Amino acid sequence: MTTRVIRTVGRVAVHGVRTGIRRTQHFPDLPQLPPGRVLDLPGRGEVFVIDSGAPEGVVDAPTLLLFHGLATTSYLTWFSTIDELRATHRVVMLDQRWHGRGIVSERFVLEDCVDDAAATLDALGIDRVVAVGYSMGGALAQLFWRRHPERTGGLVLASTAACWKANLGDAMFYPVLGVANARLRGHYRARVAEVRAGLPVVPEPGEEMPAWAWAEFRSTSAWAMPEVLGALGRFDARPWLAEIDVPTAVVITARDHAIPTARQRALAAAIPDAIVHETPGGHASVVFDVHRWRPVFLAAVDEVVARLEA
Template identity: 45%
Template structure:
């Protein structure tokens, strides 16, 4: 996003209005043997409130995807976010994989002393959430999969896009500057002072090279052979105007998960932020239904 002089813009387009909510502060947390990542941990209404780990979308950060949802969810849950690998202030590693992202999320549970949690993911985060269940089923109390799918590259255009990006960036070493996020955040304004400038800084903290390489990895996501084995309470939230992942594909995935409930939002793929007034109530309802079923199984 640039201004008329071609310089980076410091403002969002006038038509974009971000939610004015309290954005929690966080801290860097070391995951033993894995690396350090930026974590927020918002207390729930009681000390024993059920924990929910929120997994963010591609190109964003834990807070940028979920800041509109945290105040509402914190009325019932202990709400945890983390920056995933190569994103924001997440772990900097030689390679990026959804499997590693899933292991990171469970490693964070270990550090926080949490035995079991609900996991909610948006887009890329929902793919990671599926893998959390696959790799660590005993640590998952329930799943909320938003803007999700169990397979990519069904259409020729999707194969062309993901494979083309993958080939284009495969020979570029690394993931961009490892100091990028720290440099961006060093000059970041507080959300309370200017939510738009803060959001742009969060967005810019992830390297375009990292995003491009992650696109190739995401294109290989394929959980259809085992997604029917998911045995924890699950809700699927579908943005009905999603142009990134066809809503019909999201609904078909929901039908393959035993007992999954379906929740729809009349909005597009960026609804977690750009249409938060529509998304957050639906997300809260989905999480509440999963929690009720999780508690029934305690």
């Protein structure tokens, strides 16, 4: 029973993204992506990091720390906005554990991911950032503030929630998933490590957008999904959201079936003085509805940065 659940989770994730990549007629153009490199974090492992550097001609540009979504990579989540963001900000992002070229640890733990990000900032000599997260990355951005408040100048949380386990169905699903993960984690990890070992050190630039996107998506093993979903099922920021004391914007996707819009609105309502923006699309708007989503997201980033400078 538990193995069947795990296989279903993987198949649904892969099929959904594959269908979107093949059928969509609304892909943005693939920009000239900033190059990435492997960075050794002592005691933690090697991470794949993209650092755009300070934008030309901009004095004291703020740094944005971007956290990517579930089953994707930094490039795949943020390619559609990277040009605009790095024109006025320094942008730093890394592939999270069990994703793409991220660290393949014994377990996937959200706290480890945000501590990897903090260690990356140490290595790059960056003190303070605006933490920006999409979907799973929104949970990581919240947790980054919680664990590293002195380094968090602001937050931008997009298509995300404060808790993944919020109804009866979730309450039944996640315990079953936890039992399966405890039994099968070693197998998951081996398969994730196998995919990771077969990747080039640095992603090869793509020419045709759908082909590049599909290759980037496949760099994360579907076998990572049960372990990652299990970690998200244990995440619950609701007890401390009211303590967030930095400028925060929440970007809501109004037709979201992956993270219900009601949960996104509840997140925004719980954060003091949060700026709220809403876009009309679904959970994959960052890629498949980017022409409507991008200007709203960029406005949210600008408003948080403006509050920092006020």
